[in-house]
Amino acid sequence: MILKTFHKETKELLRDGRVRLSFIIVILLLGIAVWISAKQYQSINEQHAFATQTDRTLWDNQGEKNPHSAAHFGTYAFKPKYPLSLVDQGVDKYAGTSIFLEAHNRNEAQFSAAADQTGLSRFGDLTPDFILLFIIPLLIILLGYNSFTKEKEMGTLTLLKSQGISSTRWMIGKWLALFLPIFLITAILLLIAGILLSSLDDFGVFNWSSLLGMFLVYIVYYMVFINLVLFISSRVKKSGISLVLSLSLWIVACLAAPKAASNVAESKYPYPTRQEFAAMVSEDKKQGLDGHNPWSEESKLLEEQVLKEYNVDSLHKLPFNFDGYRMQKGEEHEARVYFKHYNYLKDQFEQQSGIYRVLAVISPYLPTRFMSMSIAHTDYASHWDFSDAAENYRIATQKFLNDNFAENSEYGNWGYKADSEFWQELPEFEYAPPELSTIIDKNKSNLLILGGWLFGTFGLLLFNTKKL
Amino acid sequence: MIRTTDLTKKYDQLVALNNLNLSVDPGEIYCLLGANGAGKTTTINLLLGFISPSSGSASIGGMDVFENQKATKSLLAYIPENLMxxxxxxxxxxxxxxxxxxxxxxxxxxxxxxxxxxxxxxxxxxxxxxxxxxxxxxxxxxxxxxxxxxKALLLDEPTSGLDPKASNEFGQLLQKLREKGVATLMATHDLFRAKEVATHIGIMNGGQLKQEFAANDISLSKLEQAYLETMDYKEELS
Structure with a gap:
């Protein structure tokens, strides 16, 4: 009976001109979105490779220079474009692509794609994640809103009942007929994306297991939508009402809930403004050692400690250049200040994420979106991870330069210049994003919520089917 | 094959079916005549198990319809007025x-x-x-x-809206099924078709089975007279 119903429903769907047209539109949109994203991905990757190489060449060819001058000359950490961002661009567009690494300051990522675009970018882009998150649920509604209501309206339900139909098997047949085309569309899209990505010369951290993980997340999301749409269709008598209710559900789940979650999270756990943040950092910096100021109270205190430690009475008698040493200690103080304030931002971010998780119980969109972005390395957590790695590299770079200054010159010798080959000894910035297992571990709550949605709606559907 | 015993269905104060007793054996066609609201469709819906009775019982093939829905449905077929x-x-x-x-x-x-x-x-x-x-x-x-x-066929106004030729063909099909031993219960307004195909005819009014005939024992005109009498159309007869 399940197979019969599945075949019957599939035949009906395929013979419905509106459904065929919808399929063609969705597949075309998907094709265009993947093609555009692939082009963007390739172009950004080329830019990334070019910028990384150019910046490193500039760094390596500074010639003879004082290490602290080189520290102010700075270098860049370029955020890699991850392969699965082809499918889900997440917050990449707004998060900035490169961080300028210099002495004394932790800078924000800059040159976001959104900043380079006109106001028209507010209309949004045609990306695969837009199709996956918004359009395919709409397609599910279009295919399934009248799944049961048409049987009531046409009168076939009476005949089916008289034939002794098993409601549960009938429902499973209908469910499968709705699920299969959605499964195929998603599978084809992600398969094409996977083939495209794996055929690129430099496809970075792409792996099929991440793509499979993303596929499973979307499939569960669609299963939830299928369950809800079929539940509505089985509960109401008229197709029109079923369509309106299903569309209302889509509006709430995909449009209203994410915006409401964003508003609630922002109002409950606001980020400080840029000015406030800068003022707080500046104030805390002043409370500690400034590596550039040998006359400050903190600097004098450091001098006393070092002289005592090395049992000498003059900074000139130290086995290293105290200027370089002080610069390093100043960097360490500034780094602590930045960690403190950025940790506060991260805490706020975590609290906001908590609000999203709570509100995910009213929308399966939210956990799906978070997990999709997370797997694609395009969520804020990934951006934080990259930003922290860049900061760690900045701190290590400053130590590398200050140590050279301290170990190869004498106190007061600001005219010291490192060899022109020295810069090449600085290790390159390398960043590996979190592994899939780490991402899954971090998204346990999202997984649980999405699982709750899946089993909850399945239960609802099965329970209701007995009343058909 | 099809049997009802004191079958009654009430909706609050409204008695849709009142103590219906009828039986249709294999190879018989039982036509239930009656105006709208007489209780014909209620009888069929009860036999299909779509609604439950207030009292009494209904059985198909000796099995209670409400206790053995799956088994009884495997024995019967149903054709509504407008088969969709x-x-x-x-x-x-x-x-x-x-x-x-x-x-x-x-x-x-x-x-x-x-x-x-x-x-x-x-x-x-x-x-x-x-x-x-x-x-x-x-x-x-x-x-x-x-x-x-x-083994049992339930028909609810199956010839309603059919042209005479189609209606006649349908009647012939019912005869074929009767020859195969199918027990048929047909609710209809069509006296002519009932007289033509039925082995037994019952006239219902107000949820009650008022009269029953063997189709061979009554002429069409007598059947019409009985029908109108049952429907309280005595003024028209006079």
């Missing part, structure tokens, strides 16, 4: 699906045989139901009953 099938599927596909639902897995040749037996022309087998007239849809309904090898 899936318009985008062909006659053959509809028959295949409805037979499959009833647990009958039949090869295409058998399905074609049943459609043919139901009086459908071969060229219509692969046509979509959306192109079918009501008479043709009713024939597919008969084919569904044939494919199910139903």
């Amino acid at each position: 099938l899936y318009p985008s599927l062909t006659a053959l596909e509809n028959l295949d699906y409805f037979s499959g639902i009833a647990g009958r897995k039949l090869p295409k040749s058998r399905l074609e045989l049943y459609l043919n037996e139901a009086g459908l022309q071969g060229e219509a087998f692969d046509q979509r139901i959306s192109t079918f007239s009501k008479g043709m849809r009713q024939k597919v309904g008969i084919a569904i009953a044939l494919a199910k090898e139903a």
Whole structure:
């Protein structure tokens, strides 16, 4: 009976001109979105490779220079474009692509794609994640809103009942007929994306297991939508009402809930403004050692400690250049200040994420979106991870330069210049994003919520089917 | 095969069916006549198990309809007044699906045989139901009953809206089923068709079975008179 119903429903769907047209539109949109994203991905990757190489060449060819001058000359950490961002661009567009690494300051990522675009970018882009998150649920509604209501309206339900139909098997047949085309569309899209990505010369951290993980997340999301749409269709008598209710559900789940979650999270756990943040950092910096100021109270205190430690009475008698040493200690103080304030931002971010998780119980969109972005390395957590790695590299770079200054010159010798080959000894910035297992571990709550949605709606559907 | 005992259905104060006792044996066609609201459709819905009785019992093949829904449904077929099938599927596909639902897995040749037996022309087998007239849809309904090898057939106004030719063909199909030993209960307004096809006729009014006849024992005019009397149309007779 399940197979019969599945075949019957599939035949009906395929013979419905509106459904065929919808399929063609969705597949075309998907094709265009993947093609555009692939082009963007390739172009950004080329830019990334070019910028990384150019910046490193500039760094390596500074010639003879004082290490602290080189520290102010700075270098860049370029955020890699991850392969699965082809499918889900997440917050990449707004998060900035490169961080300028210099002495004394932790800078924000800059040159976001959104900043380079006109106001028209507010209309949004045609990306695969837009199709996956918004359009395919709409397609599910279009295919399934009248799944049961048409049987009531046409009168076939009476005949089916008289034939002794098993409601549960009938429902499973209908469910499968709705699920299969959605499964195929998603599978084809992600398969094409996977083939495209794996055929690129430099496809970075792409792996099929991440793509499979993303596929499973979307499939569960669609299963939830299928369950809800079929539940509505089985509960109401008229197709029109079923369509309106299903569309209302889509509006709430995909449009209203994410915006409401964003508003609630922002109002409950606001980020400080840029000015406030800068003022707080500046104030805390002043409370500690400034590596550039040998006359400050903190600097004098450091001098006393070092002289005592090395049992000498003059900074000139130290086995290293105290200027370089002080610069390093100043960097360490500034780094602590930045960690403190950025940790506060991260805490706020975590609290906001908590609000999203709570509100995910009213929308399966939210956990799906978070997990999709997370797997694609395009969520804020990934951006934080990259930003922290860049900061760690900045701190290590400053130590590398200050140590050279301290170990190869004498106190007061600001005219010291490192060899022109020295810069090449600085290790390159390398960043590996979190592994899939780490991402899954971090998204346990999202997984649980999405699982709750899946089993909850399945239960609802099965329970209701007995009343058909 | 089809039996009701003191079958009663009440909706609050309204008595839709009152102590109905009837039986239809294999090879019999029992026509229930009556005006709208007489209780004919309620009787059929009770026998289908779509609604539960307030009191009394109904059985198909000796099994209580309400206690053995699955088993009794496997014995019966039902054709409503306006048989609705899936318009985008062909006659053959509809028959295949409805037979499959009833647990009958039949090869295409058998399905074609049943459609043919139901009086459908071969060229219509692969046509979509959306192109079918009501008479043709009713024939597919008969084919569904044939494919199910139903022992009991419940018909609710099956000839309503059919042209005389189609109605006549439908009557002939019922006779074929009767010869196969199917017990048929048909609710209808059509006195002429009832007299033509039935072995037994009952007249209902106000939820009660008022009169019963063996079809051979009563002429059409007498049947009409009995019907009108039962419907309280005595003024018209005078």
